[in-house]
Amino acid sequence: MPGEERTFRLPDLGEGLTEAEIVAWRVAEGDLVGVDDVVVDVETAKATVEVPCPHAGRVTKLHGAPGTTITVGAPLITVAAPEPAVAGGGPDIAAGAAAGGAESGAVLVGYGTGNASLRRRSRSRTAHAGAPRVLSPVVRRLARDRGVDVRVLSGSGPGGVILRRDVESAGVAAHAAGVANGAAAHDVAPASSGVPHRRPHPTPSIGREPLSGVRRAIADKLARSRREIPxxxxxxxxxxxxxxxxxxxxxxxxxxxxxxxxxxxxxxxxxxxxxxxxxxxxxxxxxxxxxxxxxxxxxxxxxxxxxxxxxxxxxxxxxxxxxxxxxxxxxxxxxxxxxxxxxxxxxxxxxxxxxxxxxxxxxxxxxxxxxxxxxxxxxxxxxxxxxxxxxxxxxxxxxxxxxxxxxxxxxxxxxxxxxxxxxxxxxxxxxxxxxx
CATH class of the missing domain: 3.30.559.10 (Chloramphenicol acetyltransferase-like domain)
Incomplete structure (x- = not known):
């Protein structure tokens, strides 16, 4: 039976940052994690940050899917502490339990626990969580700019990782489909002169997206500058x-x-x-x-x-x-x-x-x-x-x-x-x- 559950909340990422977007989980529910293992990548208005978990045990809940924005202090991941007699828990969990209840003693301020020997878990676990395998912030940004839903893409990179060329190809296909649909939707009606004419129609849009992450931070800062500074x-x-x-x-x-x-x-x-x-x-x-x-x-x-x-x-x-x-x-x-x-x-x-x-x-x-x-x-x-x-x-x-x-x-x-x-x-x- 699992032990006591501990919920790790999104820590203070420093410099007045109040929220972050979940980019990719490094673990899935049911996985075992050790003290200070990196469990998730999040993107703030300033940078992409690897967040380690201060608890060791078995993951029972991930509080948010990739693409979800959460605030500082909101639940991030819940871990059930291992029973002392559980076999095969691995050296990370055993060491964590021996150190005092499978919990890190490092202070969670800034962008991690401050432990200089952070252990990175295999990125292959991202696939177990069902998240799109987009590991590059550049590729994520490109997908957002072009209105491409990475959840429906098949990656051509190693292990199914979505690469820049995958997003670019999807963007071209989406644009072509949008143009074709727009052309087919043009109603042609006879004019009084007998010459057909096309009815006015709005310019087709190839995508809408909210400003978020770095783009939102830039917009907020520049707008505030113009409002306040003469x-x-x-x-x-x-x-x-x-x-x-x-x-x-x-x-x-x-x-x-x-x-x-x-x-x-x-x-x-x-x-x-x-x-x-x-x-x-x-x-x-x-x-x-x-x-x-x-x-x-x-x-x-x-x-x-x-x-x-x-x-x-x-x-x-x-x-x-x-x-x-x-x-x-x-x-x-x-x-x-x-x-x-x-x-x-x-x-x-x-x-x-x-x-x-x-x-x-x-x-x-x-x-x-x-x-x-x-x-x-x-x-x-x-x-x-x-x-x-x-x-x-x-x-x-x-x-x-x-x-x-x-x-x-x-x-x-x-x-x-x-x-x-x-x-x-x-x-x-x-x-x-x-x-x-």
């Missing part, structure tokens, strides 16, 4: 030739520690924030009053476009990093963003955002501030343009910098001073050495 934008064209040359020189001098333009722009931004600390701030509400919060360190966020949407990883304490260290951290966070493995802590705590939208081939923008920050620096593409140098016309590498700032935090003089300092450093990066 923003203004200022911009300037700059000669970035010397910055490109500095990048090339650093790569030649230290090929094992690559430094890109984003790292150099980040280094310049941090120096500018040290000189103009008014922009390293935010406005907070204290009842009916507004409070100006000045930050003691720089959390440098940078916009990263991924298949899951736009995310803003944060380099903590950026003012303490060298240029090479900053470059390495930017590269690490970019890789994690594209892989969908950023933790909640890595996408929160920002105090200023750098947005290099030039990678999309555009010159300028008026970006929306990443609430609750006070400003955002945008960088356009670097292109060859005619430029006057010492009274002579020359071809130089030119880019446009734009600064969107919260007018409650500072006035145009401070914002202009900040942007001009950044522009001067871009045009003469060696001058930055005077401030380091």
């Amino acid at each position: 923003d203004a934008t200022t911009w300037v064209d700059v000669d970035a030739t010397a910055l490109v040359e500095a990048r090339d020189a650093l790569r030649t001098a230290a090929p094992d520690r690559p430094v890109g333009l984003l790292a150099l722009l980040g280094r310049i931004t941090v120096a500018a924030l040290v000189r103009f600390p008014a922009l390293n701030a935010s406005v907070d509400a204290d009842g009916d009053d507004l409070v100006l919060v000045r930050h003691g360190s720089v959390g440098l966020g940078f916009a990263a476009q991924t298949d899951r949407g736009l995310v803003v990883p944060v380099v903590r304490d950026a003012q303490d990093l060298s240029t090479a260290e900053l470059a390495a951290e930017l590269a690490r966070l970019t890789d994690a963003a594209r892989a969908g493995t950023l933790t909640p802590a890595e996408v929160t705590g920002g105090t200023f955002t750098l947005n290099n939208y030039g990678v999309f081939g555009v010159d300028g923008s008026t970006p929306i501030i990443n609430h609750p920050e006070a400003a955002l620096l945008g960088v356009g593409r670097i292109v060859d343009k005619p430029w006057v140098v010492d009274g002579q016309l020359a071809v130089r590498k030119v880019t446009q910098l734009s600064l969107t700032f919260d007018h409650r935090v500072c006035d145009g003089g401070v914002a202009g001073g900040f942007l001009r300092y950044v522009a001067d450093c871009v045009e003469s990066p060696l001058g930055l050495l005077l401030d380091l």
